[in-house]
Amino acid sequence: MAEDFPALVLEEKDGRSAGRLARLTMGDLPDLDVTVEIAFSTLNYKDGLAITGRGKIARRMPLIGGVDLAGTVVASRSPAFTPGDRVVVNGFGLSETEHGGYARFQRLKPEWLMRLPDVFSFEQAMGIGTAGYTAALAVDALEAWGAGWGRFVPGEREVLVTGAAGGVGSMAVALLARAGHRVTAATGRPQTHDYLQSLGATGFIDRAALAEKGPPLQKERWAGGIDSVGSTTLATALAQTARGGAIAACGLAGGADLPATVMPHILRGVGLIGIDSVMAEMPRREAAWARLARDLPADLLSRAIRVEPMSALPRLAEEILAGHIRGRVVIDVSR
Numbered sequence: 345m346a347e348d349f350p351a352l353v354l355e356e357k358d359g360r361s362a363g364r365l366a367r368l369t370m371g372d373l374p375d376l377d378v379t380v381e382i383a384f385s386t387l388n389y390k391d392g393l394a395i396t397g398r399g400k401i402a403r404r405m406p407l408i409g410g411v412d413l414a415g416t417v418v419a420s421r422s423p424a425f426t427p428g429d430r431v432v433v434n435g436f437g438l439s440e441t442e443h444g445g446y447a448r449f450q451r452l453k454p455e456w457l458m459r460l461p462d463v464f465s466f467e468q469a470m471g472i473g474t475a476g477y478t479a480a481l482a483v484d485a486l487e488a489w490g491a492g493w494g495r496f497v498p499g500e501r502e503v504l505v506t507g508a509a510g511g512v513g514s515m516a517v518a519l520l521a522r523a524g525h526r527v528t529a530a531t532g533r534p535q536t537h538d539y540l541q542s543l544g545a546t547g548f549i550d551r552a553a554l555a556e557k558g559p560p561l562q563k564e565r566w567a568g569g570i571d572s573v574g575s576t577t578l579a580t581a582l583a584q585t586a587r588g589g590a591i592a593a594c595g596l597a598g599g600a601d602l603p604a605t606v607m608p609h610i611l612r613g614v615g616l617i618g619i620d621s622v623m624a625e626m627p628r629r630e631a632a633w634a635r636l637a638r639d640l641p642a643d644l645l646s647r648a649i650r651v652e653p654m655s656a657l658p659r660l661a662e663e664i665l666a667g668h669i670r671g672r673v674v675i676d677v678s679r
Contacts, residue, residue: 349448350677352395352657354439356405360397363409363658374443376451377422380431382415383466385445386473387652387660387673388511389597394439395661403441409657410675411438411622413445414460414469422454430466431457434474434629435622446654448677458629461637470674471649472636475511478621480632482512482570482592483519485617489568493588493613496568498524501586502547504569505529506554506577507597509536514648514671515640516570518543522639525567530554530577536670543644554580555598560605564612568592575599582608582616590615597667648672653679 351368354361373379393399394409402409417429425431436456438444443451460469486503490496503520507513508529520527521544528547529540537548554577564586571578572595581591582604593616608614624632648671652660663669 350654350679351447352409352654354394354402354405354407354409357397361394361402361405362397363395363661365655365657368408368447370449373449373451376453377420378417378425378454378457379419379449379451380413380415380457381418381449382413382445382447382677384414384470384651385410385654385675385677386412386470386475387657387664387669387675388412388474389595389664391439392661392664395657396665398665401440407439408443408447408450409439410445410447411435412470412473413438413450414466418449420454424454425457430460432460432469432633433457434477435624437622446657446675446677455626458626458633461633463637467649467651467674468642468645471645471672472515472640473511473672474621475672476515476636476640477629477632478594478619479512479515479519479570480635481621481624481628482516482594482617482619483523484628484631484635485592485619486568486570486590489590489615489617495588496590499526501567501589502526502528502565504549504566504571504581505545506551506569506581507531507572507595508540508545509533509670510572510597511669511672512570512572512594514540514543517545518644518648519635519639520570521545522641539647539670542647551577556580557603558583560607561611570594573598575601576603578602579604582614585612585614587612587614590617592617592619594619594621649674651676655679
């Protein structure tokens, strides 16, 4: 192993976190059972908040950032993993309470690690990352809800995806389209329409139309949806969801508030399903990654990702918070 290696460390500055590029040694890593040589990490909205200090993500500092990682086990005190195993980690407190994936090496608890499906390279795995894994959890949850109601039948009604040009949204559009649904993408960037159509979107709605406060019950339109925005956008999506449908909520890019009423829930039986990707049980994680391996074509994935060096993270963090990132950014932790 290298004597020292690059990393991005979150440190406290003026009461907030701030990302700093650094060189670390193995002695700087926690004393946990599995050592992984990381090939790639990725950039999520939460990473942007942590690096810029605009969100209270890191709960202790200094802390290595990065909520995702993919790489190879190089040492293990756990019988569950041996050197050479290809693994992926999403969440489990990385970059919040635990050291994360923005480093060439990391030591981790074995219960956080999942074996990476053979169909994916490390680069592809981080092109998916927490965003794609969360989208798969959301699709699984909507299908489970629909099975209980006999609803959420592909093709009967449109399915809404908010924040569609972002990481979660891009993957949600692709997975829903692959499952046979008519996907309407909500975005404020018309220049992304061709990209979203290539992922399978069949219709578009301007995000501003969903961000306007309206009556608690509106014309039934959506069979269901996946929302990464929150606030008024989520309230409007619920108000427009058809009887027995549901919205899977997995983000708050537009705000953590929910200015809604109980009326869609008690008069139409509309469900609001919360998606917790950070601490999801391993069987749910494995099912989500199995869906991704089955339903996410490699050519669609290649159109959704780009690779950037870790040294670019301070700039990229600003871009993702400003809404200027399309698709997924994979982080090469060796640069």
